[in-house]
Amino acid sequence: MTLYSKYLITAIAAVTATLTGVNAHADVTTLTFEIVNNTSGPLKLNRxxxxxxxxxxxxxxxxxxxxxxxxxxxxxxxxxPRKPPATLREVISYANGNRECTFTTVLRVTQSFGVFRPTLVATRSASATSTGMDDVKCEARVTAKTDEAPLDYSVRFTMG
Known part of the structure; x- marks a missing residue:
């Protein structure tokens, strides 16, 4: 085995170890919820x-x-490698008597080629629906976000 072959094998092993380390790396994405109660009664987490x-x-x-x-x-x-987009979806509902709001937030991450790490494109959404017996105003919006992994973000859910 020539000296060049030894260097080549060492380089391939180093790149493989680096890429394997990237694949095995897991992050913790933090989702911050802010619940705003604009009603005259207390809100209870229903679901x-x-x-x-x-x-x-x-x-x-x-x-x-x-x-x-x-x-x-x-x-x-x-x-x-990840072919389908990574999706984080959370659904919660708050109730006050016969009034209820169901809030949904979704983080969808697609990846494209990068040299050592994939290039991530994240889209975030938040929605709110009145789901109780009595109608109530429900609002949702994304209030803050980071564009680098782990892609933390914040949502504000308002009832009333």
Missing amino acids: SNWNLALAEPGFFDVDPYSKHSYEANYTTNFGY
Whole structure:
């Protein structure tokens, strides 16, 4: 084996190790929720995908005419290879008597070629729908975001 062959094999092994490390790297994407209660009664978290037993009782409740913020962390991996877009979708609903708002937020990440890491393109959306027996004004919007992985962002959900 020539000296050139040894260098070539070493270089290939180094590049492979680097790319494998990129594939195995997982990030934590933080989604910050701000719930604004513009009603005269307290809001209770009615539905979510989270294990609510892990939180203190009443942690997600929002007092009348006030707001409450909290964060949720999601393990994400935007490394190569990924053909379909990575999607993070969260649906929660808050209720006050017969009035309820269902809030949805979606992070959709597509990737394109990059030398050592993929180039990420993220789109975020937030929507709100009145889903209770009595109609109520529901609003949702993305309020802050980062364009670099792990692609953290914030949403503001307003009821009333």
